[in-house]
Amino acid sequence: MTDSETGLKQLALHDLHETLGGKMVPFAGYRMPVQYPAGVMKEHLHTRAEAGLFDVSHMGQILLRPTRGMEALCLGFETLMPVDVLGLKPGRQRYGLLTNETGGILDDLMFANRGDHLFVVVNAACVAADTEHLRAGLSEVCDVVSLTDRGLLALQGPKAEAALARLLPETAAMRFMDVISAEYQGAELWVSRSGYTGEDGFEISVPETVLMAFAEALLAMPEVAPIGLGARDSLRLEAGLCLYGHDIDATTSPVEAGLDWAIQKVRRTGGARQGGFPGDLRILHELDEGPERLRVGLQPEGRAPMREGTELFASDGTPIGAVTSGGFGPSVEAPVAMGYVAASHAMSGETLLGELRGKRLPVTVRPLPFRPSTYKR
Amino acid sequence: MKYTKEHEWLRVEGDLVVVGITEHAAEQLGDVVFVELPEVETMVAEGDEVAVIESVKAASDILAPVDGEIVAVNDKLVDRPGLVNDDPTAAWFFKIKVDDLGVLDDFMDEDEYQDLIG
Numbered sequence: 001m002t003d004s005e006t007g008l009k010q011l012a013l014h015d016l017h018e019t020l021g022g023k024m025v026p027f028a029g030y031r032m033p034v035q036y037p038a039g040v041m042k043e044h045l046h047t048r049a050e051a052g053l054f055d056v057s058h059m060g061q062i063l064l065r066p067t068r069g070m071e072a073l074c075l076g077f078e079t080l081m082p083v084d085v086l087g088l089k090p091g092r093q094r095y096g097l098l099t100n101e102t103g104g105i106l107d108d109l110m111f112a113n114r115g116d117h118l119f120v121v122v123n124a125a126c127v128a129a130d131t132e133h134l135r136a137g138l139s140e141v142c143d144v145v146s147l148t149d150r151g152l153l154a155l156q157g158p159k160a161e162a163a164l165a166r167l168l169p170e171t172a173a174m175r176f177m178d179v180i181s182a183e184y185q186g187a188e189l190w191v192s193r194s195g196y197t198g199e200d201g202f203e204i205s206v207p208e209t210v211l212m213a214f215a216e217a218l219l220a221m222p223e224v225a226p227i228g229l230g231a232r233d234s235l236r237l238e239a240g241l242c243l244y245g246h247d248i249d250a251t252t253s254p255v256e257a258g259l260d261w262a263i264q265k266v267r268r269t270g271g272a273r274q275g276g277f278p279g280d281l282r283i284l285h286e287l288d289e290g291p292e293r294l295r296v297g298l299q300p301e302g303r304a305p306m307r308e309g310t311e312l313f314a315s316d317g318t319p320i321g322a323v324t325s326g327g328f329g330p331s332v333e334a335p336v337a338m339g340y341v342a343a344s345h346a347m348s349g350e351t352l353l354g355e356l357r358g359k360r361l362p363v364t365v366r367p368l369p370f371r372p373s374t375y376k377r
Numbered sequence: 378m379k380y381t382k383e384h385e386w387l388r389v390e391g392d393l394v395v396v397g398i399t400e401h402a403a404e405q406l407g408d409v410v411f412v413e414l415p416e417v418e419t420m421v422a423e424g425d426e427v428a429v430i431e432s433v434k435a436a437s438d439i440l441a442p443v444d445g446e447i448v449a450v451n452d453k454l455v456d457r458p459g460l461v462n463d464d465p466t467a468a469w470f471f472k473i474k475v476d477d478l479g480v481l482d483d484f485m486d487e488d489e490y491q492d493l494i495g
Contacts (some may be wrong), residue, residue, distance in 0.1 A: 035407065038405055039433075039462075040408055040434070041407075041408035230407070230433060234433065302430065303455075304411050304413065304429055305410065307435075327433065328431070329385075330408075335411070
């Protein structure tokens with residue numbers, strides 16, 4: 001549904017968010033809950049201690065249905081991403097990156113092999129462009145179906161497994177990045193054991209016919225609380241995860257972004273299917289020789305957060321980069337940030353300076369994440 | 378108590394004006410995670426950015442509501458910024474010594490402020 005005055009789309013669970021006291025703000029073309037009455041700090045800590053329910057239905061859910069077999073589809077998808085698609089087994093999910101001709105990132109995504117098709121989840125702001133890009137690149141091998149009748153929920157935190165198992169018992173046996181179908185009130189849910197918080201948890205694609213009932217059944221559990229976009233951002237920042245449009249974009253390469261782990265050996269120099277994706281020259285070169293700049297974790301000294309845009313300098317005053325995401329980490333109990341710096345200054349432990357309100361304050365390069373993940377591998 | 382349109386409250390204490398942020402402002406900001414206070418004995422002019430307050434969402438400046446001299450700051454807020462959310466009316470930021478308390482007449486009273494945020 002679209003609001004005729006603001007042009008903003010409404011989530012299928014809009015009324016539920018309002019009932020829960022959600023503060024609704026415009027985000028990626030939707031009216032989204034940024035926080036509930038508990039507030040960002042408590043919502044963040046609740047997710048780390050119990051289980052948080054996030055409505056991420058704004059994200060794009062896309063099916064790639066093969067027209068010439070799964071192998072042709074997987075190989076076709078590999079022409080758009082520096083990722084091993086063919087090697088992903090049925091029932092498994094993987095992180096992927098759509099790249100452009102200059103080796104930048106058009107979007108980051110999750111894709112799952114669901115046996116006879118691929119299921120792709122993309123960033124809300126990129127849905128239209130991604131769909132067009134996939135159609136243009138994969139017209140020979142699949143139908144690209146952008147789904148509009150399913151919501152997407154994330155249940156994250158140490159108690160997510162126990163909570164979800166009460167409704168979908170078979171999910172308890174899943175491991176990190178497993179995907180299964182499960183039935184709820186006669187509808188087919190697609191569950192993956194993954195998330196965007198660094199916690200163990202699940203992402204669940206739910207047909208809109210049962211979305212409200214499913215969300216309410218989870219929220220009725222004592223350990224489950226609704227969590228807004230504000231805490232989603234601080235959770236992913238502590239987990240060292242990139243936010244598209246901020247930490248990665250069409251100018252940053254996967255290698256600069258420290259996402260080289262997402263590029264499997266088979267696609268690298270010397271691999272059986274090396275290269276053959278947009279921007280492969282730059283990306284393979286950076287993998288072999290190292291990039292000129294790198295995304296790093298940044299720990300400001302003191303309590304002042306260094307936010308996006310904060311300029312970074314070497315100790316001798318040379319400008320060497322900028323913060324791309326920053327704020328306060330409620331679990332770390334200190335400000336946390338990430339950003340790009342010249343590779344020569346990307347060593348953990350190096351002290352840089354970040355300019356805040358005209359003053360240059362010390363900030364230390366450190367490895368990501370700020371908090372170890374608790375995935376069930 | 379008087380109020381500024383920047384959502385500060387002003388309380389008179391002898392010849393001092395005590396400055397904090399209103400409950401409405403604290404709610405809008407969300408959880409406060411960082412407070413930077415001015416130096417004591419600084420001379421300030423109305424509108425000067427004298428303190429910084431950062432919440433989980435954003436940074437904002439606290440402006441000097443009147444001309445005068447900063448004679449005290451609430452250091453407790455630096456170590457425990459969350460006090461601002463716990464009780465915004467008790468969590469004062471700084472005290473300004475003014476020549477003439479008459480300058481406060483220009484600010485909103487409680488009813489006028491409630492109308493503003495209503």
